[in-house]
Amino acid sequence: MTRQDAGPRTGPGRAPDRRRDRTARGRQRSAYPYVLYLPAAIVYVVIFAVPTVMAFYFALTRWTLFDSEFVGLQNFRDFFAEQNLRIGFTNTLIYAVVTSGLKVVLGLLLGVLLTSRLRLRGFLRSVVFFPVLVSTVAVGFTFTALLRPDTGLVNRALALVGVDGPDWLGDATTALLSVAIVDVWKGVGIATVIYIAGILSIPQEYYQAVAVDGGGAWHRFRHVTMPLSWPATYSVIILSFIGGLRSFDLIWTMTRGGPGFTSDTIASIIYKQYQAGFFGLSTAGNVILFVVVTAIVVPLNWFLGRRQATP
Amino acid sequence: MRALRRTGGELVALVVATVVFLVPFSFMLLTAVKDESQAQDLDFAWPTSWPIVENFTAVIQARDYVLLRAYVNSTILTVGSVALIVVFGAMAAFVLQRRAGRVGTLADFLVLSGLIIPPAIVPTIWLLQALGLFKTMPGLILVEVAFNLSYAVLLFRAFIAAIPRELDEAAMIDGCSGLRLFFRVIFPLLRPVTITVILTSSVTVFNDFVNPLYFLPGDDNATVQVTLYNFQSQYSTQWNLLFMDIVLITIPPLVLFVFFNRKIVAGMTAGAIKG
Numbered sequence: 001m002t003r004q005d006a007g008p009r010t011g012p013g014r015a016p017d018r019r020r021d022r023t024a025r026g027r028q029r030s031a032y033p034y035v036l037y038l039p040a041a042i043v044y045v046v047i048f049a050v051p052t053v054m055a056f057y058f059a060l061t062r063w064t065l066f067d068s069e070f071v072g073l074q075n076f077r078d079f080f081a082e083q084n085l086r087i088g089f090t091n092t093l094i095y096a097v098v099t100s101g102l103k104v105v106l107g108l109l110l111g112v113l114l115t116s117r118l119r120l121r122g123f124l125r126s127v128v129f130f131p132v133l134v135s136t137v138a139v140g141f142t143f144t145a146l147l148r149p150d151t152g153l154v155n156r157a158l159a160l161v162g163v164d165g166p167d168w169l170g171d172a173t174t175a176l177l178s179v180a181i182v183d184v185w186k187g188v189g190i191a192t193v194i195y196i197a198g199i200l201s202i203p204q205e206y207y208q209a210v211a212v213d214g215g216g217a218w219h220r221f222r223h224v225t226m227p228l229s230w231p232a233t234y235s236v237i238i239l240s241f242i243g244g245l246r247s248f249d250l251i252w253t254m255t256r257g258g259p260g261f262t263s264d265t266i267a268s269i270i271y272k273q274y275q276a277g278f279f280g281l282s283t284a285g286n287v288i289l290f291v292v293v294t295a296i297v298v299p300l301n302w303f304l305g306r307r308q309a310t311p
Numbered sequence: 312m313r314a315l316r317r318t319g320g321e322l323v324a325l326v327v328a329t330v331v332f333l334v335p336f337s338f339m340l341l342t343a344v345k346d347e348s349q350a351q352d353l354d355f356a357w358p359t360s361w362p363i364v365e366n367f368t369a370v371i372q373a374r375d376y377v378l379l380r381a382y383v384n385s386t387i388l389t390v391g392s393v394a395l396i397v398v399f400g401a402m403a404a405f406v407l408q409r410r411a412g413r414v415g416t417l418a419d420f421l422v423l424s425g426l427i428i429p430p431a432i433v434p435t436i437w438l439l440q441a442l443g444l445f446k447t448m449p450g451l452i453l454v455e456v457a458f459n460l461s462y463a464v465l466l467f468r469a470f471i472a473a474i475p476r477e478l479d480e481a482a483m484i485d486g487c488s489g490l491r492l493f494f495r496v497i498f499p500l501l502r503p504v505t506i507t508v509i510l511t512s513s514v515t516v517f518n519d520f521v522n523p524l525y526f527l528p529g530d531d532n533a534t535v536q537v538t539l540y541n542f543q544s545q546y547s548t549q550w551n552l553l554f555m556d557i558v559l560i561t562i563p564p565l566v567l568f569v570f571f572n573r574k575i576v577a578g579m580t581a582g583a584i585k586g
Contacts, residue, residue: 031479031488032410037418040403040460043395044421047457048430051438055431065437113324120325126568127332129576133564135518137539138557142335145342145550151353153338185331193580246429249520253540270432274525279433286431297427 052290059287063280075284084261088269088285092292095180095251095265096244102184103240104233107191111232112225114192115199125196129189136186140253143182144169169255172262179254179263183247191236198232199225234304238297245293266292339561343554350551366555373542377530378556381538387448388523388534389516392455396512399456400463401501405493407464408471409479425461432525439526451527455516463508466581470504471497507578510571514564535560 059075061068079085114125131139146153147168155165168178206224215223248267251257257264257272264272266289273282334355342350343366345358371378407418435454436445444450474497482488482496498505520536527534533541539556546553568575 031483031492032406033489034406034414035490036402036406036493037414039395040399040464041418043399043453043457044425044460046438046442047435047453048425049421051431051434052428054434054438058434058437063433065433065440110328118321118324124325124328126572127328130336130565130568131332132579133514133518133568133575134561135520135536135539135564137520137536138339138561139335141539141543141553141557142339145353146335146338148353153334153353153355156354185335190579193576197580242427253520253543267429271525274433283431283433286429286433289429290431293427293429 055283055286055290058280059284061280063283064277065279068280071280075281076288078281079284079288084264085269085285087261088264088266089288089292091176091263092245092265092267092289095176095183095247096241096296098177098180099183099187099244099247100237100240102181103188103191104236106184106188107195107236108226108229108233110188110192111195111199111229112221115196125193128192131186132189134186136249137253139182139186140250143185144254147178170259172259175255175259175263179251182254183244183250186250187240187243191240194235194239195229195232198229202228237304238301241297241300242293245296246289339554339557342550343558345551347549347551350554351548353550362551366551367559370552370555370559373552374530374545377533377538378535378559380531381533381535384448384532385517385534385536388451388455389513391448391452392459392516393509393512395452395456396459396463397505397508400460400508401467401498401505402493403460404464404467405471405497408468409476422461422464425458426465430458436525446527446529446532448527448532451523454522454526455519458522459512459515463512466504466508466511466578467501469581470501474500506571507574507581510567510575511578514567514575517563 058068060070060072062071062074063069080089110128114121114128118124147155149155149165149167149170152165152168154168158165166174168174202224206228207220210220210224246267247265248271251263251265251268252271255263257268266285270282270285270289273279273285338355341355341358342353344361344363346360346362349356349359403418407415407422439445439450439454442450444453478496478500479492482492487495518536519534520540523534523537524540527537530541539560542553542556546556
């Protein structure tokens with residue numbers, strides 16, 4: 001941080017000499033003033049940070065937006081005592097694990113495929129990536145139509161090979177997983193391009209070394225591509241965990257948490273309780289989501305980051 | 312033999328990818344141009360008649376031109392929030408990259424928190440209401456700015472790190488510092504990353520469904536995503552109109568993707584790898 005010759009202080013309109021013993025730091029202050037933070041800081045603090053902090057208080061109240069009555073941990077007790085609220089907790093974890101797991105596996109495979117000498121590589125990359133840019137609501141409605149029990153294309157295709165497909169979104173056992181798979185369909189493009197960037201940054205020498213040793217395609221994948229694309233895996237896991245834990249729009253457009261409460265996540269319960277006017281309970285859901293996200297992502301980030309440092 | 316196997320593998324991969332990724336899109340398009348009774352089948356059959364114009368006008372005119380109003384609202388929302396995200400984000404990223412110290416550490420922490428922490432919904436509504444901004448477009452714009460700033464700061468900071476400090480120093484010798492240094496010297500240099508930020512945040516804000524649902528309810532200022540969502544209950548039997556709506560809403564991101572494919576992909580991966 002110590003720069004020896006930051007230039008003479010000949011700027012007009014300023015007299016930094018008046019300040020005693022402010023040498024390098026004094027000059028730095030005038031060049032990069034904290035004022036530049038101000039607009040971003042105001043919006044961020046007022047709209048994002050203050051509500052986040054206030055949530056910890058309002059979660060402990062029965063709340064109508066205008067007045068709040070302190071009820072202690074009652075909201076949290078409700079959250080974990082009632083079956084239809086507790087299920088959101090487990091569903092959120094299942095959803096996050098399934099989506100990020102599948103995104104890692106499929107993203108890596110697609111990444112390998114799309115960095116090989118495929119003739120239609122560019123086209124395929126675009127095709128895989130485009131769903132990322134389509135609105136979640138549109139994707140949700142399209143797949144709701146495709147997954148309809150009798151007339152949906154998916155079940156008709158399954159019927160062609162003699163499989164009797166279930167009512168994907170109407171059955172309690174498949175609803176959440178079906179939404180998770182659609183989430184993977186929409187989001188795997190990001191994972192894929194992250195892997196492509198990671199794989200392309202692996203030096204060719206490693207592959208040449210495997211070739212010299214007579215290793216095949218599997219060898220190349222297992223001992224070069226997979227370990228050396230670790231930074232990409234790390235990014236994909238963190239990103240899809242953050243996204244998966246707070247996911248709401250796809251679930252809401254496809255099942256609305258149904259049938260019953262079986263595919264509710266914490267985020268959809270927050271919305272339902274908000275609509276029902278239980279603001280305190282809804283905010284308690286937000287606090288729980290906050291705790292879950294930080295309790296998972298921060299240690300995960302630390303753990304994966306450590307592995308990255310020592311491959 | 313090897314070459315044959317290669318082509319075979321290629322072919323299989325190609326077919327699978329096409330089926331998995333293109334069938335849903337073709338299904339959207341096909342259903343959007345069918346007539347009402349055929350669209351009900353929700354199948355992959357070729358349209359027997361092509362009422363494209365009728366479907367299009369029906370969707371546009373539905374509920375007193377709500378879609379057009381929604382497009383106007385979404386445009387205002389996207390342009391407004393992206394402009395603020397770019398200016399505020401670049402300014403903050405500049406100081407953050409150039410000036411270490413306690414404030415910098417705090418700002419770093421806040422940027423990271425912004426990426427990870429899910430926003431607290433009802434307290435935000437409470438706060439917006441206290442400020443008189445709940446259910447208003449400026450309120451929603453500020454919400455989008457607050458929630459998307461962190462990512463923009465991350466992208467800008469990585470780019471600014473590659474701009475040599477000697478440049479700042481040269482400008483300072485000429486008596487240019489602070490706001491003038493930033494807007495006259497630095498900001499013009501950020502053009503490539505600015506374009507990336509504009510593209511990625513436009514797509515995010517335009518496609519956002521959750522925040523308009525919470526912070527800007529009501530039909531008058533509904534955004535396109537919310538109208539699409541409301542269309543579903545209204546057109547539960549008229550699938551052709553629902554899918555025409557979906558197609559119309561998918562066009563803006565598609566156009567961006569066709570023209571700025573590389574920039575968008577780079578923007579979306581750069582932040583991930585750095586962060």
